[in-house]
Amino acid sequence: MERFLEELLIEPWRIPVIIATATGIYLGFMLLAKLFGSRVLMAMTASDAVVVIMFGAVAGRVIIGHPPTLVAGLIGLATLMVLEAAFGMLRRFTGWGRVLSRxxxxxxxxGQMLVDAMRSAHLSRTDVYTAVRRAGLASLEQVQAMVLEPTGTMSVIRTGQPFDPVVLRGVDGY
Structure with a gap:
């Protein structure tokens, strides 16, 4: 029974360590996502999926520490959820949303690829052509505007489709 409880519980001195490492991993991932752009949030290839799984494995191992226990995992998850809620409120109620979000x-x-914008967003020609196909279009010339959204999705406005320019207000490069 004692061994069973050891696997579930945690030494009290490890709690602040788990909270600190979860915070560090969260902030580090936010910084990396900001640096590498929304491209990391797009639909994943097989190699992208491997990288995301590895991110999770590394982050989980760093946060929970050794030995991993149920309580350590719960503390780590709770810390990440509290951080996400706190940053969500910070984005909503302050000007930090523009700094934190892409x-x-x-x-x-x-119909023309904006190469400099694609480079800064870490997009390839293949990413653009994939978005064209997903929009049900047969060629790039049928694209009036394509926007990489902060969520990593691509929005496509077809050529000849009337649109209100207000829709593109706040879009970099418009």
Whole structure:
């Protein structure tokens, strides 16, 4: 019974360590996502999925520490959820939302790829062509505007489709 409880419980001195490492991993991931752009949030290839799984494995191991226990895992998860809620409120009620979140980026305009914008957003030509196909279009020339959204999705406005320019207000490159 004692061994069973050891596997579930945690020494009290480890609690602040877990909270600190979870906070560090969270902030580090936020910084890396900001640096590498919304591209990391797009639909994943097989290699992207492997990298995301490895991120999770490394982050989980760092947060929970050794030996991993149920309580350590719960403390780590709770810390990550509290951080996400706190940063969500910070984005909503302060100007930090513009600093923490990426802005949408215009990557195609009037059928032309905007190479500098694509480079800064870490997008390849293949990413753009994939978005064209997903939009049900047969060619890049059918794209009036394509925007990489902060969520990692690509929004496509078809050529000839009327739209209110207000829709693109706040989009980098418009």
């Amino acid at each position: 802005r949408p980026v215009l990557v195609v305009s009037e």
